Amino acid sequence: MKPHHHPDISTLMAYSSASLSSAFTAVVAAHLSVCGACRERLRQTDAIGGQLLSQRDGLALSAGASERLMAKLKAEPSASTSTATAPSTPRADDPDALPMPLWPYFGRSYRELDWKWIGPGIHHIRAQGVREDHLMLLRVAPGRSLPMHTHGSNELTMILRGAYDDRLGHFAPGDMADLDCDIEHQPVTSPGVPCICVAATDAPLMFSGWMARMLQPFVRL
Incomplete structure (x- = not known):
């Protein structure tokens, strides 16, 4: 598995500083468990945080060091095979296993999931024990x-x-x-197998069509 779309650097920095909610942390951790490039970026983010703390404590960075580190972080992730520590990794020998960061919310395996119907061809599972924001699995x-x-x-x-x-x-x-409030999109799932994703949101979606808007209070998306 080699991801081609990654979290924004600001999201990784928020993860590094432990300022994300538990729902958003779970999704980032799941991505980190399969993405060596982002684990390397996270390692660099942690290094920047350490150097900025040193600067705050009176140990100034060398001229331009902070700018060079930030520029490197903002660059497109490389195909790194870094051994930087991931928060957790899925069991490679079990294709039925969910990523380990999701286990506390949904259980360990796909076959144990109890999907709830919310529309034609669409099912979801809401995570339990998430007090702030929303965390769900969606199957389309x-x-x-x-x-x-x-x-x-x-x-x-x-x-x-x-x-x-x-x-x-x-x-x-x-x-x-x-994604943020500036993005409008309409995902279309690929042929063959259902699309299963994990999503964290901090506000309800805003649908363009009147039918979806009418059904939204019932499906709570």
Whole structure:
């Protein structure tokens, strides 16, 4: 698995500083568990944090060091095979296992998931024990178009199985969509197998169509 879409650097920095909610932390950790490039970026982010703390304590960075570190972080992730420590890694010998960071919220395996129907070809599971924001698994049948929508605030979505396409590109297993209220899109799932993703949101979606808006209070998306 080699992800091509990654969290924004600001999201990784928030993860590094432990300032994300538990819902958003879980999604970032799941991505980190399969993405060596982002684990390397996280290592660099931690290094920047340490140097900025040193600066705050009176140990000034060398001229331009902070700017060079930030420029490196903002560069596109490389195909690094870094051994930087991930928060946790899935069991490679068990294709039925969910990424370990999701175990506290959904259980350990796909076969144990208890999906709830919310629309034709669409099922979801809401995480238990998440007090702030929303964390859910979403399963969408192959070849299905979701309603056009924007986001009330922020959303992190990681593809676990299957794939979808939207105006931002093709999203396959391991890929992450890091979205805000400026993005309007309409994901269309790929043929073959259902698309399963994990998503964290801090505000309800904002649907463009009247039918979706009418149903939103009932499906709570």
